[in-house]
Each structure stands twice: as structure tokens, then as C-alpha cells.
Amino acid sequence: MDVPHESAEPGDAPPSTLPETPLTRFLRAVLWGAAILPLAGFIAASWWAWRHADDGVRDTLVRTSDVAARHALRVFESSRLIGEKSLAFLGIPDDQVRANEAALRVRLQDTSIGIPGVRSISVWDAQGHHLVGTGFPVGSGDVSIADRNYFQQMKATQAPLVIGDIVLGRASGMPALSIAVRRTMPDGSFGGAVVIALQPAVFEEFYRSISLEEAGVSTFNLFKADGTLLTRWPVLPDGRARLPDDSPVLAAVRRGEHSGVLSFRSAFDGMLRTVSFQQVHDLPVYVSSSLRNDAVLADWKRFVMLLAAITLPVTIGLVSVAWLALRKTQLEQRMAIEFNAEARKRALAEKALLQSQKLEALAQLTGGVAHDFNNLLAIVNSNLHVVKKLRPDVAEMKQIGAISRAVGSGARLTRQLLSFSRRQALKPERVDLATWLPAVAELLKATLGSSVALSLEVAPEVPPIRVDVGELELALINLASNARDAMPGGGRLTIEASREPAGDGEPERVLIRATDTGSGIDPALLGKVLEPFFTTKPASKGSGLGLSQVQGFCVQAGGSVEVRSEPGQGTSILMRLPARPGVPSDTVPASLAEPAAVSGRVLLVDDNAEVVDATAEMLQACGLQVHSVRSAGAALDALAGASQMPDLVFSDVSMPGEMDGIQLAHEIRRRWPALPVVLLTGYAARVHDATEAGFRVLGKPVGAQALLDEFMRATRGR
Numbered sequence: 038m039d040v041p042h043e044s045a046e047p048g049d050a051p052p053s054t055l056p057e058t059p060l061t062r063f064l065r066a067v068l069w070g071a072a073i074l075p076l077a078g079f080i081a082a083s084w085w086a087w088r089h090a091d092d093g094v095r096d097t098l099v100r101t102s103d104v105a106a107r108h109a110l111r112v113f114e115s116s117r118l119i120g121e122k123s124l125a126f127l128g129i130p131d132d133q134v135r136a137n138e139a140a141l142r143v144r145l146q147d148t149s150i151g152i153p154g155v156r157s158i159s160v161w162d163a164q165g166h167h168l169v170g171t172g173f174p175v176g177s178g179d180v181s182i183a184d185r186n187y188f189q190q191m192k193a194t195q196a197p198l199v200i201g202d203i204v205l206g207r208a209s210g211m212p213a214l215s216i217a218v219r220r221t222m223p224d225g226s227f228g229g230a231v232v233i234a235l236q237p238a239v240f241e242e243f244y245r246s247i248s249l250e251e252a253g254v255s256t257f258n259l260f261k262a263d264g265t266l267l268t269r270w271p272v273l274p275d276g277r278a279r280l281p282d283d284s285p286v287l288a289a290v291r292r293g294e295h296s297g298v299l300s301f302r303s304a305f306d307g308m309l310r311t312v313s314f315q316q317v318h319d320l321p322v323y324v325s326s327s328l329r330n331d332a333v334l335a336d337w338k339r340f341v342m343l344l345a346a347i348t349l350p351v352t353i354g355l356v357s358v359a360w361l362a363l364r365k366t367q368l369e370q371r372m373a374i375e376f377n378a379e380a381r382k383r384a385l386a387e388k389a390l391l392q393s394q395k396l397e398a399l400a401q402l403t404g405g406v407a408h409d410f411n412n413l414l415a416i417v418n419s420n421l422h423v424v425k426k427l428r429p430d431v432a433e434m435k436q437i438g439a440i441s442r443a444v445g446s447g448a449r450l451t452r453q454l455l456s457f458s459r460r461q462a463l464k465p466e467r468v469d470l471a472t473w474l475p476a477v478a479e480l481l482k483a484t485l486g487s488s489v490a491l492s493l494e495v496a497p498e499v500p501p502i503r504v505d506v507g508e509l510e511l512a513l514i515n516l517a518s519n520a521r522d523a524m525p526g527g528g529r530l531t532i533e534a535s536r537e538p539a540g541d542g543e544p545e546r547v548l549i550r551a552t553d554t555g556s557g558i559d560p561a562l563l564g565k566v567l568e569p570f571f572t573t574k575p576a577s578k579g580s581g582l583g584l585s586q587v588q589g590f591c592v593q594a595g596g597s598v599e600v601r602s603e604p605g606q607g608t609s610i611l612m613r614l615p616a617r618p619g620v621p622s623d624t625v626p627a628s629l630a631e632p633a634a635v636s637g638r639v640l641l642v643d644d645n646a647e648v649v650d651a652t653a654e655m656l657q658a659c660g661l662q663v664h665s666v667r668s669a670g671a672a673l674d675a676l677a678g679a680s681q682m683p684d685l686v687f688s689d690v691s692m693p694g695e696m697d698g699i700q701l702a703h704e705i706r707r708r709w710p711a712l713p714v715v716l717l718t719g720y721a722a723r724v725h726d727a728t729e730a731g732f733r734v735l736g737k738p739v740g741a742q743a744l745l746d747e748f749m750r751a752t753r754g755r
């Protein structure tokens with residue numbers, strides 16, 4: 038867990054992906070529906086149109102081939118009738134026929150009156166010689182059809198009707214389709230044939246008229262089961278006489294099919310066609326009609342284009358409307374989320390402001406009390422010192438010792454309070470952690486006790502910092518005592534110091550991290566531990582000011598604190614302090630450290646009579662002549678009228694009246710530049726101004742030794 042003490046709460050920024058709501062889900066479904074439904078409709082309609090066109094084509098073809106088959110049957114039936122009618126008067130011997138040739142020829146002509154397409158009717162004897170005919174002059178008995186296929190077939194099979202091929206007529210020289218009807222003699226013997234020669238045009242004309250009625254039907258074939266073409270419409274330019282052997286229609290006929298519809302590429306013109314074929318009744322003759330697929334396809338394509346032209350704009354319109362509605366809803370949703378996040382942020386900021394105001398008020402209150410309390414302690418301390426000096430016999434009394442210890446504890450407590458309220462009078466000085474930390478190790482070990490081990494790790498080249506050494510020491514002692522309390526069963530406290538390089542707009546800093554292996558802090562309490570007076574310890578053990586001092590110290594030194602903790606694992610407190618690489622070291626002459634007997638004159642300025650008296654007595658006890666006054670004005674008067682100038686002026690900073698200690702120091706520096714002034718305060722206000730102006734400042738309560746050190750430093754070299 039990683040919680041900086043200025044931690045922001047989650048949910049500050051609006052999320053980048055919006056959550057789905059029932060409304061957005063519905064609108065998304067509408068959007069998909071608006072796209073998919075018309076598309077599905079379009080596909081279904083196109084498919085239906087294709088099926089419809091295909092069915093239509095098949096129906097048309099089946100109908101036309103049926104019509105053509107009926108027509109062919111009618112023509113063949115008429116020819117058979119003509120044949121049978123003729124045979125009614127031709128059942129006489131051949132020589133009688135020849136004898137009555139002219140009369141019979143006329144009768145033959147009469148039988149075909151009104152029947153279209155009949156070119157000629159002729160009668161032939163059993164050997165195929167001509168007997169009588171409408172297309173031949175009388176006496177053409179030497180003309181023979183014995184070589185014709187249909188005659189040979191009839192003679193061989195004795196079939197009552199044989200349909201011949203298209204051949205050029207013997208008499209006319211024109212192409213004709215011969216229908217041969219068997220001539221049976223009265224004794225039942227084969228007597229030759231009556232042959233009706235039909236003009237192919239009788240079929241061609243009929244097919245042409247159907248194709249005019251049935252749009253798209255473009256070809257008709259009349260063919261025999263063996264593939265011989267009898268008629269084709271339109272007439273083939275190459276005059277082909279047979280269907281190709283690999284024709285699918287012929288294959289179906291050979292398989293014994295009487296009718297059917299097929300689709301294939303035509304061998305005649307190379308086009309993809311749909312063909313319907315049908316047998317002419319039970320004759321070995323078939324008709325077929327066909328249609329070019331591309332014509333059907335073109336019609337279907339036109340329909341699909343039209344459909345697309347209607348569907349597309351409608352779909353685009355629907356999708357756009359649904360999309361706009363979805364966008365608008367999402368926009369509103371985003372705005373609502375942003376608004377909520379903004380409101381949450383504002384609430385958080387307000388809470389933080391309230392908290393800081395609360396702390397500030399608390400700091401002011403504590404600071405004020407601590408300051409006054411400090412003055413009281415100063416009085417007790419000074420008087421204690423004087424008593425010890427004047428009455429060495431009572432100095433060893435255990436009650437005096439108790440008072441001394443109590444004053445020491447009181448001083449430490451006020452120091453914590455002043456640190457947290459950031460009103461501590463500081464003595465910032467350069468600290469090199471590489472040498473300073475090991476020096477305080479003993480102190481920390483004493484705080485930790487024997488069951489907790491201490492590790493110090495100072496990274497090489499940690500830059501120096503400039504802080505109040507006493508405060509830094511106190512902060513580490515506070516961290517050590519917290520660590521000790523968190524590890525009742527023992528453990529390890531590691532204090533590391535390292536350099537944090539300068540970041541974006543951030544100055545270079547030194548990180549002091551104290552990590553223990555203790556109980557850790559409950560995540561719910563992490564945000565509170567820095568608050569003053571927050572403690573989880575019993576009243577006798579903790580006042581809740583330790584971490585407040587650490588924070589107060591760091592902030593006053595220009596740094597910050599961060600608390601990281603993992604319950605059960607341990608706690609890390611990170612103090613970040615500004616690095617001060619350029620600061621020179623403050624060297625303290627050795628002589629000052631030792632207490633010495635001194636002599637000289639001091640002017641003491643303080644508005645608090647008891648503080649003045651106690652301090653004066655303490656200094657006098659050390660061998661100094663002390664003149665004390667109660668205000669800055671009185672001090673200036675005393676100096677102006679002095680016969681012998683003092684060696685040093687000690688002045689309180691905050692004093693009522695027109696002039697405070699800092700102004701007094703300025704005035705003295707102006708009028709008596711050689712006279713040193715040292716300011717005393719328990720209060721941080723304006724200490725900065727005083728140190729900036731180059732005056733020495735001591736924090737209250739200040740002991741006798743500190744005052745003497747300061748006197749000796751000021752008068753050194755005189």
C-alpha cells in the first residue's frame with residue numbers, strides 16, 4: 038500500500054470508457070437493427086426475386102415446349118389422316134392405280150385441301166416405285182424412293198407411320214419433311230407407302246409466332262430421338278442437321294426421359310441457356326425451347342439495383358438517426374459523469390480545506406499555549422540553575438533532580454507542540470548525513486531497546502541538507518519510538534538516506550526513509566496518523582504528537598512526509614528534504630563547547646519581568662554583569678546614556694510597544710554597529726526576517742550554557 042499523506046481519493050478523473058446503461062444498450066441494438074434488418078430484407082427480396090425469375094423461366098419454357106409439342110402432334114396427326122384418307126381409295130392393285138393415275142392424282146389433291154404446309158402427297162409401291170402423286174407428272178413410274186431411310190425403315194419394320202428426315206424433294210428439289218404412312222393391301226401384305234411431304238416452314242412460322250408472344254424464348258428445336266434435327270428456329274446459318282452427340286438434352290432423351298428442364302452452355306452459340314424439352318406424344322420426336330440465362334439475369338439485376346436504390350438511402354437514414362441518438366445519449370452520459378467527478382473533486386477540495394483550516398486553528402492554539410508554557414519553563418529552568426549555583430548543598434537533592442527532569446520533559450513536550458505548529462524557533466545548519474547519522478545511532482539504539490536491531494544505509498554522495506539538527510534528531514527519535522512500539526516482539530528498523538534527483542520543476546531532494554518490520558498501519562487509519570493528537574496507544578504511552586512533529590519539521594524545512602504501510606508487513610516513513618549542496622559547514626570553535634568562566638557586560642531586554650529576572654540571575658551566577666530593561670525604548674535609552682557600553686545585547690523578539698526585538702536590533706546595528714545583538718524567542722514568527730537580516734536567534738527555553746556560548750561567540754576576538 039502506498040499512501041502519500043496528501044493522497045487524493047480515487048475517481049477524480051472521469052473514466053475513459055462509459056458504462057453501458059439499459060438506454061445505451063437499447064440504442065446500440067436499434068443501431069444494429071437499423072443496419073441489419075434492411076440488409077437482411079434486401080438479401081431476402083433479391084433471393085426471392087431470383088427464385089421467382091427462375092421459376093418464371095421454367096414455367097414459360099415448359100409452357101412453350103408443350104405448345105410446340107401439341108402443334109407438332111397436330112401436324113403429324115393431319116399427315117396420318119391424309120394418308121389414311123388416301124388409302125381409302127388406293128387399296129386397289131398397283132396396275133389399276135397406274136391406269137387411273139390422272140383421276141387419282143386429282144383425288145389426292147382434294148385430301149389435302151385446307152391443310153397448311155403440305156407440299157405434296159405421293160403414293161409408292163412395295164418396291165418404292167412411283168404410282169401416283171401431286172408433285173409428280175403423270176407417268177413418273179421410274180422414279181423411286183427405295184433409297185430413302187424412312188421407306189427402308191417402313192419396309193423393314195412394317196410400321197404404320199414413319200417420320201423421315203428433312204430431304205430435298207425428288208420432284209420439287211425443295212427441302213421437305215416426309216411423313217410415310219404404310220399402304221396395306223386388302224390381303225394384308227405391304228403395299229408401299231403414302232408419303233406426305235411437309236414444308237419445314239409450317240413449324241418455323243409457328244415457332245416464330247410463339248417467341249413473339251413469350252418474351253425471351255429464343256430457340257426451338259424439333260428433333261428425332263436419334264438427334265436428327267428436323268427443324269430449328271431461328272434457322273442455323275451453318276445448316277447443321279443434328280444435335281451435338283454430347284448434348285445434355287439428347288442424353289436425357291437416351292435415358293428415356295419424356296420431358297425436362299436443363300441448364301447448360303449451348304453448343305450452337307456458346308451461351309448459357311435453360312432448355313425445356315418434351316416428347317411429341319408417343320412419337321420418336323421431341324421439341325425443345327430455350328432461353329438465354331443472361332437475359333433473365335439482366336432482368337434480375339435491374340430489380341436488385343432498383344431495390345438497392347430504395348433500401349440504401351432508407352438504411353443510411355435509419356442508421357444515422359440511431360447513431361446520432363446513441364452519440365447524444367453517450368455525450369449526455371459523459372457530461373453527467375464529468376459533472377459528478379467535478380462535484381466530487383470540489384467536495385474533496387472543500388474537505389481538505391476544512392481539514393487544513395482545522396489543523397491551522399489547532400496549530401495556532403497549541404502554538405500560543407506552548408509559547409507561554411515555554412516562558413514559564415524558562416523561568417523555572419533559570420531559577421533552578423541559580424539555585425544550583427548559589428546552593429551547591431541542595432543541588433544534589435532528589436527533589437531538585439525531579440524538578441530538573443520534569444522541566445526537561447516539559448521542554449520536550451513544548452518542543453513537539455511547537456514543531457507541529459511550525460512555530461519552533463529554528464537554528465538551521467548544514468547536516469552531512471553520511472557523518473551525522475552514525476553519530477546519532479547510539480541515541481536511536483537507546484530509544485529502540487535491545488530487541489530491535491538498527492541498520493543505517495547512507496548512499497554515497499548524498500548531498501548535505503540544511504535543517505535544525507535538534508529537530509531532525511527529535512524526528513528520528515519519534516520514528517524510532519514508533520518503530521519500537523510497533524515491534525513489541527523485536528524486529529529491525531532500517532534508516533536509509535539517498536539522493537532524489539531533480540524532476541520536472543522539482544528541486545533535488547534528500548530522502549530519509551525509516552522502514553520497520555512491525556505491525557503496520559490499518560489502511561483506514563493511514564490518512565490520520567499525521568494528525569496531531571491522533572494515537573492508537575494508551576494515554577500513558579502516546580500523546581499522538583510524534584508524527585505531527587515529523588511532519589511539522591519536514592514542512593518547515595521545505596520538505597514533505599509520506600507514510601507507506603502494509604498491515605502485518607511493516608511501515609515506511611519517507612521524509613523528503615531539500616538538498617543544499619552549496620551550503621558551507623558551520624564550524625563551532627572547540628572552546629565554545631566547553632563551559633568556561635566568563636566576564637563582561639550584558640544588556641538584557643524582555644517584557645516578562647520574571648523571565649528577565651530569572652535570566653539575569655542565571656547570567657550573573659556565571660560571572661556576567663547584567664543590566665535588564667523591559668522594553669526596546671528603555672534599551673535604546675540605556676545604551677544612549679551608558680557610560681560603559683555592554684559587550685552584548687540579549688533581546689526577546691516579541692515585545693509590546695512601538696518596537697519589537699527585531700526592530701531594536703536594526704536600530705542598534707544602525708547606531709552602534711560594533712555592538713552584537715542576539716535575539717531570543719520561543720516563537721517562530723518573523724524569525725526568518727531576523728536570520729535573513731543576519732541576527733543570531735536562540736530558541737527558548739535557553740539554558741545557561743547556550744547563553745554563555747553565545748556570549749563567547751559574540752565577544753570572541755575583542
Ligand SMILES: Nc1ncnc2c1ncn2[C@@H]1O[C@H](COP(=O)(O)OP(=O)(O)OP(=O)(O)O)[C@@H](O)[C@H]1O
Nearest residue numbers: 519520523566572573574579580581582583584608
Ligand atoms: N511505525 C509504526 N508502525 C505502526 N503504527 C505506527 C507507526 N508509527 C505510527 N504509527 C501509528 O500512528 C499513530 C500516531 O503516531 P504518533 O507518533 O503521531 O503518535 P504516538 O506514537 O501514538 O504518540 P507519541 O508519539 O506522541 O508518543 C500511532 O499511535 C500508531 O498507531
Ligand SMILES: [Mg+2]
Nearest residue numbers: 515519583584
Ligand atoms: Mg510516536
